[in-house]
Amino acid sequence: xxxxxxxxxxxxxxxxxxxxxxxxxxxxxxxxxxxxxxxxxxxxxxxxxxxxxxxxxxxxxxxxxxxxxxxxxxxxxxxxxxxxxxxxxxxxxxxxxxxxxxxxxxxxxxxxxxxxxxxxxxxxxxxxxxxxxxxxxxxxxxxxxxxxxxxxxxxxxxxxxxxxxxxxxxxxxxxxxxxxxxxxxxxxxxxxxxxxxxxxxxxxxxxxxxxxxxxxxxxxxxxxxxxxxxxxxxxxxxxxxxxxxxxxxxxxxxxxxxxxxxxxxxxxxxxxxxxxxxxxxxxxxxxxxxxxxxxxxxxxxxxxxxxxxxxxxxxxxxxxxxxxxxxxxxxxxxxxxxxxxxxxxxxxxxxxxxxxxxxxxxxxxxxxxxxxxxxxxxxxxxxxxxxxxxxxxxxxxxxxxxxxxxxxxxxxxxxxxxxxxxxxxxxxxxxxxxxxxxxxxxxxxxxxxxxxxxxxxxxxxxxxxxxxxxxxxxxxxxxxxxxxxxxxxxxxxxxxxxxxxxxxxxxxxxxxxxxxxxxxxxxxxxxxxxxxxxxxxxxxxxxxxxxxxxxxxxxxxxxxxxxxxxxxxxxxxxxxxxxxxxxxxxxxxxxxxxxxxxxxxxxxxxxxxxxxxxxxxxxxxxxxxxxxxxxxxxxxxxxxxxxxxxxxxxxxxxxxxxxxxxxxxxxxxxxxxxxxxxxxxxxxxxxxxxxxxxxxxxxxxxxxxxxxxxxxxxxxxx
Amino acid sequence: xxxxxxxxxxxxxxxxxxxxxxxxxxxxxxxxxxxxxxxxxxxxxxxxxxxxxxxxxxxxxxxxxxxxxxxxxxxxxxxxxxxxxxxxxxxxxxxxxxxxxxxxxxxxxxxxxxxxxxxxxxxxxxxxxxxxxxxxxxxxxxxxxxxxxxxxxxx
Numbered sequence: 001x002x003x004x005x006x007x008x009x010x011x012x013x014x015x016x017x018x019x020x021x022x023x024x025x026x027x028x029x030x031x032x033x034x035x036x037x038x039x040x041x042x043x044x045x046x047x048x049x050x051x052x053x054x055x056x057x058x059x060x061x062x063x064x065x066x067x068x069x070x071x072x073x074x075x076x077x078x079x080x081x082x083x084x085x086x087x088x089x090x091x092x093x094x095x096x097x098x099x100x101x102x103x104x105x106x107x108x109x110x111x112x113x114x115x116x117x118x119x120x121x122x123x124x125x126x127x128x129x130x131x132x133x134x135x136x137x138x139x140x141x142x143x144x145x146x147x148x149x150x151x152x153x154x155x156x157x158x159x160x161x162x163x164x165x166x167x168x169x170x171x172x173x174x175x176x177x178x179x180x181x182x183x184x185x186x187x188x189x190x191x192x193x194x195x196x197x198x199x200x201x202x203x204x205x206x207x208x209x210x211x212x213x214x215x216x217x218x219x220x221x222x223x224x225x226x227x228x229x230x231x232x233x234x235x236x237x238x239x240x241x242x243x244x245x246x247x248x249x250x251x252x253x254x255x256x257x258x259x260x261x262x263x264x265x266x267x268x269x270x271x272x273x274x275x276x277x278x279x280x281x282x283x284x285x286x287x288x289x290x291x292x293x294x295x296x297x298x299x300x301x302x303x304x305x306x307x308x309x310x311x312x313x314x315x316x317x318x319x320x321x322x323x324x325x326x327x328x329x330x331x332x333x334x335x336x337x338x339x340x341x342x343x344x345x346x347x348x349x350x351x352x353x354x355x356x357x358x359x360x361x362x363x364x365x366x367x368x369x370x371x372x373x374x375x376x377x378x379x380x381x382x383x384x385x386x387x388x389x390x391x392x393x394x395x396x397x398x399x400x401x402x403x404x405x406x407x408x409x410x411x412x413x414x415x416x417x418x419x420x421x422x423x424x425x426x427x428x429x430x431x432x433x434x435x436x437x438x439x440x441x442x443x444x445x446x447x448x449x450x451x452x453x454x455x456x457x458x459x460x461x462x463x464x465x466x467x468x469x470x471x472x473x474x475x476x477x478x479x480x481x482x483x484x485x486x487x488x489x490x491x492x493x494x495x496x497x498x499x500x501x502x503x504x505x506x507x508x509x510x511x512x513x514x515x516x517x518x519x520x521x522x523x524x525x526x527x528x529x530x531x532x533x534x535x536x537x538x539x540x541x542x543x544x545x546x547x548x549x550x551x552x553x554x555x556x557x558x559x560x561x562x563x564x565x566x567x568x569x570x571x572x573x574x575x576x577x578x579x580x581x582x583x584x585x586x587x588x589x590x591x592x593x594x595x596x597x598x599x600x601x602x603x604x605x606x607x608x609x610x611x612x613x614x615x616x617x618x619x620x621x622x623x624x625x626x627x628x629x630x631x632x633x634x635x636x637x638x639x640x641x642x643x644x645x646x647x648x649x650x651x652x653x654x655x656x657x658x659x660x661x662x663x664x665x666x667x668x669x670x671x672x673x674x675x676x677x678x679x680x681x682x683x684x685x686x687x688x689x690x691x692x693x694x695x696x697x698x699x700x701x702x703x704x705x706x707x708x709x710x711x712x713x714x715x716x717x718x
Numbered sequence: 719x720x721x722x723x724x725x726x727x728x729x730x731x732x733x734x735x736x737x738x739x740x741x742x743x744x745x746x747x748x749x750x751x752x753x754x755x756x757x758x759x760x761x762x763x764x765x766x767x768x769x770x771x772x773x774x775x776x777x778x779x780x781x782x783x784x785x786x787x788x789x790x791x792x793x794x795x796x797x798x799x800x801x802x803x804x805x806x807x808x809x810x811x812x813x814x815x816x817x818x819x820x821x822x823x824x825x826x827x828x829x830x831x832x833x834x835x836x837x838x839x840x841x842x843x844x845x846x847x848x849x850x851x852x853x854x855x856x857x858x859x860x861x862x863x864x865x866x867x868x869x870x871x872x873x
Contacts, residue, residue, distance in 0.1 A: 194811075202816070205791065207751075212753065264737075266737055340753070340817045389815045389817060418754070420757060619814055619853070622856070627851075648756050648758055648760060649760040655854070656846055662838075
């Protein structure tokens with residue numbers, strides 16, 4: 001699989017560890033290739049004579065733990081010794097050559113476990129059966145008399161034993177079984193336990209495992225400036241003005257950006273700042289937050305707004321209602337802000353392209369690289385690195401295309417493109433700005449009899465998969481609304497697609513990060529108007545959604561809902577299913593007279609069906625709290641003169657340790673029978689549960705995020 | 719030429735005196751543990767020790783380090799033995815994506831060196847590094863655990 005021109009993996013290893021530290025350095029970055037020697041049992045497993053089990057991982061590791069959880073699925077069925085498991089990332093080129101033997105490499109939508117659990121467990125079971133068959137052949141015994149256990153095959157009648165490594169070579173020559181039976185979850189030994197993450201040692205010793213750490217012989221560095229107004233173009237960047245400056249390699253002009261290539265990134269960035277760049281802002285140079293917000297809001301006034309769902313007769317319900325409640329909600333644009341800024345290293349040589357990238361989808365990176373270089377897919381190799389955060393941002397391939405275009409201009413030399421934080425802040429695919437207008441009908445008993453939701457939003461699908469938009473309706477944008485778990489007899493959902501010039505994209509929990517805020521806060525408004533407890537108000541509406549009711553009850557129970565709280569402390573509750581799982585949250589807050597919020601406790605109950613690794617699951621819940629609350633408290637991207645105003649963490653505030661709630665109760669209530677995601681679902685109910693608690697504490701209803709714009713601050717403990 | 723010591727080894731670099739220490743470490747000396755996150759001393763991913771004090775190396779000109787001692791995450795372990803803070807990080811399963819953790823660990827080591835049993839408030843004040851994965855609860859637990867570990871005083 002090695003292409004003739006590529007600097008060998010060994011060079012990379014040498015170069016990147018030359019100045020390592022005091023540790024015995026084994027290059028940490030697992031990549032399919034040189035290490036893969038040894039007999040292969042299915043495409044996923046290599047077992048070496050020393051019993052080391054190499055399990056291949058096709059999904060990216062960005063902190064969510066898939067590089068541990070996915071091998072656990074294989075190992076559970078394989079019955080190997082978990083302590084001997086190592087991993088390597090699948091190569092997209094090899095996946096292409098082998099007719100996608102490893103399936104999709106896309107890492108988003110909380111799909112990694114739930115979309116691949118079945119074929120991974122089957123791969124483990126197949127390999128186990130092959131090992132047993134090989135051992136039985138060696139002993140001239142009946143395979144049904146043999147068991148696999150902890151890396152050993154045992155012949156029950158004789159007590160003879162053989163290690164996996166001793167029969168792996170023979171086993172690899174056997175045909176995999178046509179059908180395998182998977183274990184009953186009650187017989188799992190590994191799944192549901194929390195072995196240590198396989199990447200942890202490298203991550204506490206500073207190993208060069210991230211895209212930004214890639215080091216190649218003869219490598220040069222690129223810094224980039226992109227047109228500050230989206231959809232604008234580069235007019236001019238007189239590169240000759242930089243001639244003679246130290247380290248300059250080349251100025252590369254792209255359609256909407258300019259890059260300076262130099263012998264260090266700092267010099268490239270410094271020269272970029274000296275370059276007098278002229279932009280053509282295009283048609284959007286006057287747009288600002290207020291104008292975009294008004295453009296979105298006008299969608300709510302659209303008299304011919306498309307109807308996405310229409311149960312019963314909502315107008316009649318309003319006519320009959322004892323009470324009618326209306327409210328309008330708003331959620332701003334958000335930036336993903338993973339801590340590792342966008343970067344990609346590329347080498348173009350003739351018609352060959354090699355790319356090293358922290359990407360959430362190595363196959364998409366592969367295709368983007370081929371397209372940007374104008375070569376066939378077969379001529380591309382992508383090396384997947386670890387990701388310093390992803391959150392959806394690294395599924396987009398803009399940075400890959402740029403790196404390849406720049407590499408083409410310095411052909412024969414590897415170039416590492418790294419964005420500054422400012423570029424990262426101002427050139428994202430932002431969480432869409434969304435507005436909703438709700439109207440609800442309550443009868444005399446305070447029951448919800450009618451609900452109308454008008455949703456005016458940017459659409460991600462409009463640019464990503466336009467074929468999914470039918471008659472003006474983007475069902476993806478209506479997640480959590482059109483499929484609301486509440487049973488309401490008269491229910492109407494309308495959708496106005498309002499796309500401004502601001503690029504939008506998938507950001508952790510996607511539309512379920514803002515839609516549930518709006519829906520669950522409005523449900524709270526209805527409960528208050530009905531004079532009911534917000535938990536009790538929801539329960540009878542969830543008769544058709546037992547799993548939603550299950551997590552709601554679990555969160556209420558764990559929080560002691562209804563029990564007395566210290567004076568001044570109040571609770572809020574909310575729920576949302578998404579990404580195949582179910583979540584509910586309860587916040588306990590106190591709010592001072594100066595509107596400072598003191599979050600005393602966060603309870604998050606999640607039902608993901610099965611929990612592969614409870615420790616990683618708890619970590620994902622904690623992670624959602626930090627990420628979600630950063631957005632709710634401070635998160636907003638604003639525009640002026642067509643361009644993003646925020647530039648760095650100074651004006652795009654994110655949570656630090658002092659603001660992290662001290663008590664987070666992660667309540668895992670896996671009910672079995674299905675496989676859901678865990679990296680995003682726990683975030684969905686957080687914003688509404690917090691805002692409902694703030695209402696309980698203050699009587700102030702928050703309908704517009706972030707909270708900082710409503711006069712609220714958060715207590716930090718420092 | 720600017721001379722300084724990195725993890726006990728002397729280096730001599732021919733670079734502009736204003737070049738930030740971070741970029742000398744990463745691009746000239748190939749010490750990749752310190753990370754680039756913001757470039758303006760906000761996030762702390764680039765934290766290293768300069769003569770034992772934690773500094774944000776993205777905002778320290780290399781000239782400041784002339785003749786001084788720099789310690790990075792790569793130099794924490796001694797004779798193949800992880801530092802007690804690194805051990806506590808493993809025991810508490812702190813890292814997720816891991817990108818900020820070099821800086822977090824260097825900040826924690828410096829905190830424990832001057833304050834062997836920090837309170838929660840001390841941790842809040844000293845640990846201003848950003849973690850976008852939200853490993854904060856575990857960072858706090860790991861620092862308390864390392865504080866109780868007998869070896870941490872030698873940090």
